[in-house]
Amino acid sequence: MGNCSHMMGSLALGLSCLIIMYGMAVGADQRRLLGETAYDITKYGAKGDGKTDDAMAFRAGCESKTPAKIVVPPGTFMMGEVILSGKCTAPPPLIVDIQGTIMANPDPSSYSNKMWILVEHVDNIKIGGGGTLNAQGAGVWKFAGESNHLPVSFTFQSSSNGDISNLKFVDAMGFHSKLIDSVNIKVSKMTITAPDESPNTDGIHLSNATNVEIIDSVIGTGDDCISIGTGSKNILVKNLKCGPGHGLAVGSLGKRPDEISVGNITFSSCTLTGTTNGARIKSYHKSPVLSATNIVFEDLTMNNVKNPIIIDQHYFSKTQPEQSSVKISDVHFRRIKGTTTSEIPVLLNCSKKEPCSNIELADIDLKPTGEAKSVASACQSAVGIKTSGVLNPPAPKC
Structure with missing residues (x-):
């Protein structure tokens, strides 16, 4: 001027x-x-009566020649399998604004790919709006098992530059969300809710995901709040409230022969309440050779957590006597405090075949509560344990 x-x-x-x-x-x-060009799904065939399958209307706006916003307005919409796949012609970013409630078809057999909502091969997408995705999973949890994986509520796959925020997930049939084969993803202000007894309902699971930030979210479910699987690297989880559930997990690793290494993973400033585990790394017996390195758990608060700090390399080991070949190294447990229901809240249970190495314990203060009267540490097959600051319980001797 x-x-x-x-x-x-x-x-x-x-x-x-x-x-x-x-x-x-x-x-x-x-x-x-x-x-601001909006594609309200009610103008593209969605009835919003809670009975008609409105899934086809969800793709409205993807083929736009100008910037587009797909809008699910206030109301209740029933949708079966939703697939937003392929390169949309709308100039980026494609915006998906979910304001209302989307209810899943409660019949798991209606999902051909074991996925309810799939976003695949769509780059530069923003998904949010404050709405709810309710999978109505309670009726099918009894069928869940290792040989019967139930549909995932939301899958973000083979895509880049995704921004997913301000959504509520309720009662997934299987996992609530998966981020797979994708890069540059930000997840924030999510609320994920399912009862403690819901099986295999992980909150957010990562597989071959790179450069991922998960922040400012609340997850309570029947399995891991966060689970970081094969090939994932450069991951930050911060300001997360977890509970109920199985805690914050790297793994499980080494179940399948084609898995690859993970690394550069940080969990910071998280609070866990009433969870089975806190900061956990887990791997299977008889695994392929891979590594899990540069993993940081820091500034965590534990409230009545059973296993606040645990490395378990004997996960599901009863049928496989051969020790794990996952090499775990450069793991840092720093500034972890709170209460525990276990008398052994620090457990480093590593592989005899590939001992853990360079494990740091710094400023750990865990007090017993409930039936636990005292606290101690235990260790197997770990070398190079480094300690500093206050340690309660004292560092284990391997």
Whole structure:
């Protein structure tokens, strides 16, 4: 603006300046208007009566030639299998604004790929809106098992630059959400809710995911609040409230022969309440050779947690006597405090075949509660344990 004031001494230059400024303003208005183009699913076939399958309307706006926002307005919509797949023609970012409640078809056999809502091969997408995804899973949890994986509520797969925020997930049949084969993902302000007894209902699971940030969220479920699986790296989980559930987990690792290493994973400033585990790394027996390295658990608060700090390399080991080949190293447990219902709240139960190495315990203060009268640490097959600050319980001797 200062440059234009100097130019006003010349009428021609002043007019030029005004034209330029006007052009910029018009361009900004056009971009703003284009960015607000909304595709309300009720205008594309969605009935919103809670009975009609409105899944087909969910893709409205993907083929737009201008920036698009897919809107699920207030109300209740029943949707079976929802697939948002392929490169949308709408200029990025594609916005999905879920304001209402989406109820799943409660019949798990209606999901051909064991997924309820799938976003696949869609880059630069923003999903939010404050709405609810209710999978109505309670009626099918009794059928869950190792050989019968129930549908995942939300899967973000083979995509990049995703921003997922401000959504509520309720009662998934299987996992609540999965981030798979994807890069550059931000997840924030999520609320995930399922009862403690719901089986295999992990809150957020990662597999071959890179550069992921999960922040400012609340997860209570029947399995891991966060589970980080094969091939995942550069992961930050921060300001998370977890409970009930099985805690914050790296793993399980090594179940399948094609798994690859994980690393650069940080859990920071999280609170766990009434969970089975706190900070956990777990791997199977008879695993492929891979590594889990540079893992940090820091500034965690434990409230009545059974196993606040645990490395378990004998996960599901009864049928496989061969020790785990997952090499766990450079693991840091720092500034972890609170209460525990276990008399052994620090357990490093590592593989004899590939002992854990370079494990740091710093400023650990865990007090017994409930039936636990005292606390101690235990260790097997760990080398290079480093300690500092206050340690309650004292560091284990391997």
